[in-house]
Amino acid sequence: TDVVTQRAIDVLKANDRGGYTIPTDGLYPYQWNWDSAISALGIAEFDLERAWQEIETLMSGQWASGMVPQILFHNPATGYFPGPETWRCDGPVPSSGISQPPVAVTAARLIWEKNPAQGRDRLNALVPKLRAWIDWYMAWRLDDQGAIFTVHPWESGRDNAPDWDKAMARIDTSGVESYTRQDTKHVNSAHRPTQKDYDLYVWLLQIGRSAQWDDAEIARINPFRVSDPLMTFITLRAVRDFLHISNELGHDTTSLNQYIETLEQGVQTLWNPDISAFDSRDTSSGEFSGSISCGSYLCWYAGVDHPGMRAQLQNALAVSKYPIASYNLNGEAFDPHRYWRGPTWPCMNLLIGLGLAERNVPEEPELRARIRELLATQGFSEYFNPIDGDPAGGKSFSWTAATWLYWAR
Numbered sequence: 001t002d003v004v005t006q007r008a009i010d011v012l013k014a015n016d017r018g019g020y021t022i023p024t025d026g027l028y029p030y031q032w033n034w035d036s037a038i039s040a041l042g043i044a045e046f047d048l049e050r051a052w053q054e055i056e057t058l059m060s061g062q063w064a065s066g067m068v069p070q071i072l073f074h075n076p077a078t079g080y081f082p083g084p085e086t087w088r089c090d091g092p093v094p095s096s097g098i099s100q101p102p103v104a105v106t107a108a109r110l111i112w113e114k115n116p117a118q119g120r121d122r123l124n125a126l127v128p129k130l131r132a133w134i135d136w137y138m139a140w141r142l143d144d145q146g147a148i149f150t151v152h153p154w155e156s157g158r159d160n161a162p163d164w165d166k167a168m169a170r171i172d173t174s175g176v177e178s179y180t181r182q183d184t185k186h187v188n189s190a191h192r193p194t195q196k197d198y199d200l201y202v203w204l205l206q207i208g209r210s211a212q213w214d215d216a217e218i219a220r221i222n223p224f225r226v227s228d229p230l231m232t233f234i235t236l237r238a239v240r241d242f243l244h245i246s247n248e249l250g251h252d253t254t255s256l257n258q259y260i261e262t263l264e265q266g267v268q269t270l271w272n273p274d275i276s277a278f279d280s281r282d283t284s285s286g287e288f289s290g291s292i293s294c295g296s297y298l299c300w301y302a303g304v305d306h307p308g309m310r311a312q313l314q315n316a317l318a319v320s321k322y323p324i325a326s327y328n329l330n331g332e333a334f335d336p337h338r339y340w341r342g343p344t345w346p347c348m349n350l351l352i353g354l355g356l357a358e359r360n361v362p363e364e365p366e367l368r369a370r371i372r373e374l375l376a377t378q379g380f381s382e383y384f385n386p387i388d389g390d391p392a393g394g395k396s397f398s399w400t401a402a403t404w405l406y407w408a409r
């Protein structure tokens with residue numbers, strides 16, 4: 001495993017662009033929000049200073065509203081669509097106009113805990129920014145039942161998950177401008193979202209742009225609003241970690257307990273008894289998606305246990321060699337190759353595994369062993385076929401390498 005560990009470090013170093021780490025060369029040539037947060041956990045295993053810098057560079061792109069963008073276009077690069085000229089945002093760093101799940105708040109806590117004395121000043125400096133991001137989430141992404149929703153599949157992080165299918169099908173995208181995809185020039189198009197998916201992504205981008213990325217205006221005109229277990233669990237976890245940090249460092253904790261209570265209630269509204277799992281819900285129709293996803297299994301990460309999810313976990317270990325898949329193998333939309341519709345993403349297993357270990361769920365060592373074997377034999381691709389472990393998507397992927405360093409090895 002020393003050889004594999006060295007290879008993982010090499011991937012993270014090769015993807016370092018000076019203060020930030022790109023997900024992978026070619027396909028994703030800028031700083032991505034939650035990718036960076038998970039990469040920072042891996043970097044912290046060999047360079048704590050550089051791990052702090054990763055989070056600091058990410059937070060340098062924060063908007064005045066508190067929103068922290070999904071993509072920061074620090075330096076010009078080619079081969080990616082949509083770039084800054086399409087988004088037309090005017091934050092402190094050229095960026096996209098949507099956010100991503102706030103894993104970085106939790107990463108800041110975990111990195112700090114590796115050396116509290118050394119990290120204290122750096123964490124103190126980040127506290128107001130992390131706080132503003134959490135407040136932004138609670139102001140602009142909280143549904144009326146206490147769950148967190150997303151206004152764009154790219155913001156959810158699970159771009160083409162079957163979770164969004166029904167909500168997307170209701171949206172007329174005939175006004176979409178003409179554009180040229182770049183992603184399918186880098187990787188097999190059968191591993192990527194479809195053209196129809198992209199039309200929707202670009203159409204929603206156009207809507208945000210027409211609102212000049214104003215939150216209130218987006219809330220008024222955006223037709224896509226789906227409450228999501230992954231977003232809700234990651235936000236709940238972020239608030240818990242931020243409360244802990246604030247208590248330890250003596251910062252203001254106003255509203256944080258209220259946020260936690262609200263989100264704990266919200267989580268329960270995402271329980272779909274028909275599939276016995278946490279599920280996403282369209283806020284306009286109230287309809288569940290009927291989707292058991294990797295996001296469903298993030299309950300423990302958020303400090304929420306559920307007997308139904310324990311049963312799902314045992315089932316996931318029984319039906320696939322390399323769980324937890326991004327989408328349930330028995331689900332009708334399952335596709336073992338297509339991005340968030342079936343492949344196993346090691347980075348999601350890292351988050352799931354952290355939660356399992358913290359709650360002493362007995363399946364954690366088995367899950368970790370499966371991912372360890374997968375990465376040791378198949379390398380650090382973006383995602384993998386959950387049945388045979390076949391690598392797919394981008395190669396030499398930062399958050400996959402980080403998953404090895406921080407958890408799987």
Ligand code: DGY
Binds near residue numbers: 081
């Ligand atoms: C993509 O695939 O281009 C999305 O931006 C991912 O966040």
